[in-house]
Amino acid sequence: MERCLVPMNAESFFPNNIKAALQNDPPGEWIPSVPVNSIRLHSGYPAPQLVPSKELKEAVTQLLEEEKDLPLHYIGSPRIDTLKDWVRQRQDVRGMYAKNEELLITAGACQAIDLIARIFLDKDAVVVVESPTYMEALEIFQNYTDKILTIPIDKDGLQTEQLAELLAERKKKGLTMPTFLYTIPTFHNPTGTTMTEGRRKQVLELAEEYDFLVLEDDAYGELGFNNNPKTLKSMDSNERVLYVGSLSKVVAPGMRIGWVHATEKFIQALFWFKKDLEHPFAQATMATLLENTDFILRLRNLSETYQKKCQVMLAALEKHLPRNASWFVPEGGYFVWVNIPGVDTEKLLSKATEEGVSFLPGKYFFLNQTEGAEYLRLSFSYESEENIAKGIEKLGNVIVSKL
Ligand SMILES: Cc1ncc(COP(=O)(O)O)c(C=O)c1O
Numbered sequence: 001m002e003r004c005l006v007p008m009n010a011e012s013f014f015p016n017n018i019k020a021a022l023q024n025d026p027p028g029e030w031i032p033s034v035p036v037n038s039i040r041l042h043s044g045y046p047a048p049q050l051v052p053s054k055e056l057k058e059a060v061t062q063l064l065e066e067e068k069d070l071p072l073h074y075i076g077s078p079r080i081d082t083l084k085d086w087v088r089q090r091q092d093v094r095g096m097y098a099k100n101e102e103l104l105i106t107a108g109a110c111q112a113i114d115l116i117a118r119i120f121l122d123k124d125a126v127v128v129v130e131s132p133t134y135m136e137a138l139e140i141f142q143n144y145t146d147k148i149l150t151i152p153i154d155k156d157g158l159q160t161e162q163l164a165e166l167l168a169e170r171k172k173k174g175l176t177m178p179t180f181l182y183t184i185p186t187f188h189n190p191t192g193t194t195m196t197e198g199r200r201k202q203v204l205e206l207a208e209e210y211d212f213l214v215l216e217d218d219a220y221g222e223l224g225f226n227n228n229p230k231t232l233k234s235m236d237s238n239e240r241v242l243y244v245g246s247l248s249k250v251v252a253p254g255m256r257i258g259w260v261h262a263t264e265k266f267i268q269a270l271f272w273f274k275k276d277l278e279h280p281f282a283q284a285t286m287a288t289l290l291e292n293t294d295f296i297l298r299l300r301n302l303s304e305t306y307q308k309k310c311q312v313m314l315a316a317l318e319k320h321l322p323r324n325a326s327w328f329v330p331e332g333g334y335f336v337w338v339n340i341p342g343v344d345t346e347k348l349l350s351k352a353t354e355e356g357v358s359f360l361p362g363k364y365f366f367l368n369q370t371e372g373a374e375y376l377r378l379s380f381s382y383e384s385e386e387n388i389a390k391g392i393e394k395l396g397n398v399i400v401s402k403l
Pocket residue numbers: 044107108109110111134184189217219245246247248253256257258
């Protein structure tokens with residue numbers, strides 16, 4: 001008997017939510033292709049000499065000598081609990097008191113954000129984000145819903161007056177209220193701004209008044225040049241804040257260590273969906289590294305190094321950028337956000353990479369990408385002070401001579 005073969009249509013196997021998500025731009029589309037030996041002012045990577053490679057190698061050796069094969073099983077190493085304890089103590093020091101049941105270790109902040117999106121969002125859910133914002137978080141939210149609302153940022157962070165207006169208007173019109181607000185209040189990516197304490201209080205008051213959650217992404221929160229502002233989580237007496245932390249920017253991004261601090265009920269739901277999709281070996285290695293690390297000293301070194309690099313970048317911008325260009329002066333973190341009126345920064349990037357310097361065009365950080373055409377993000381974290389100065393000079397030359 002002849003079998004009747006049905007031609008496979010791969011598309012038909014996807015449910016509607018996945019089909020819709022696949023209509024969006026592919027993940028990571030914003031990463032520029034940069035020739036080797038370019039000065040890389042686009043990467044949000046830590047400075048190579050501040051990544052503790054030697055110490056991590058020693059930690060791996062120590063871990064395997066002490067625990068043999070244990071850390072190589074699914075959740076074998078007792079140091080997995082040690083890492084959670086370390087995170088809990090660090091949260092304590094920063095005024096965010098957590099029980100173990102209120103913490104979940106994740107594969108970086110990104111997994112934490114994705115899990116949060118997974119348990120709180122469906123296609124009808126509304127999310128509010130800052131504009132501009134961290135593009136990977138935008139990509140994540142767009143996989144779950146297209147109901148994303150934006151509130152602009154100024155030098156003092158999220159414009160809370162505008163948030164208040166938006167919420168009041170939606171309530172009046174009977175529209176769906178947001179499930180959560182996603183914010184990077186401290187040393188923001190990409191703008192480098194920090195939300196004032198007054199605005200932080202207002203965010204928490206609005207969350208209470210309009211009954212939404214606040215997803216606080218604190219990836220850069222310990223990288224202040226002079227001090228680190230109080231987190232929203234530490235100011236939250238009503239359990240509104242889902243706090244996301246990360247060791248990527250202060251230890252090593254490739255280790256993929258992040259965490260969520262939230263109420264026990266929320267952590268339980270996140271845990272349900274995370275299963276064991278993580279890296280127990282990386283967690284045990286990180287715990288061993290941290291046992292041997294003076295973390296406060298480490299933070300001090302990072303902040304001194306990044307502050308100097310930032311100063312070099314700001315001085316070079318003053319010297320080499322056209323007079324109509326402007327930028328926010330960051331008090332920590334990795335980034336300077338620049339506005340150059342009349343310059344399309346995507347076109348600028350292709351000329352700049354030809355001259356051996358890269359940055360990220362601003363458009364990628366906006367939901368509506370036409371808004372970001374005259375902005376660019378520069379990162380001072382990765383390159384040496386000398387290269388930063390050279391890179392900005394090259395950029396200035398490209399703007400003046402080639403556009
Ligand atoms: C605001 C923000 N959140 C999260 C992350 C990613 O953190 P992780 O490496 O822990 O996933 C980044 C990295 O660039 C970031 O800028």
